[in-house]
Amino acid sequence: VDWSDVWVFGDIFELDLSVPLALGAHVGVMVNQFTPTWEKDYLRSHSRGHLLSSLEEVLTLLDI
Numbered sequence: 001v002d003w004s005d006v007w008v009f010g011d012i013f014e015l016d017l018s019v020p021l022a023l024g025a026h027v028g029v030m031v032n033q034f035t036p037t038w039e040k041d042y043l044r045s046h047s048r049g050h051l052l053s054s055l056e057e058v059l060t061l062l063d064i
Contacts (some may be wrong), residue, residue, distance in 0.1 A: 009058060013039045021048060028052045029062060 003024030010016025010029060017027040029035065029043055040064040043049030050061060 007062065009052070011035075013043070021046070024048075026050070026061075028058065030055075 004018070006020065006025040007018040008017055008025050008027050011026070011032070013027075013029055016040075017029060020029045026048045027043070030040060030052050031040060040051055043051055050057075052058065052061075
């Protein structure tokens with residue numbers, strides 16, 4: 001599987017998402033009141049980054 005076909009979802013960018021994103025995966029961070037603004041800004045501007053507030057949004061992204 002090519003990294004561009006991989007999706008990774010998590011709640012901490014540094015632990016869950018930074019390496020997969022660097023390798024070419026699509027990533028989605030579950031945002032909450034503690035998510036740093038810089039993380040949200042960075043992922044919002046990245047073509048493979050997504051901000052999520054519910055697990056239902058994962059189904060929409062994956063077109064399930």
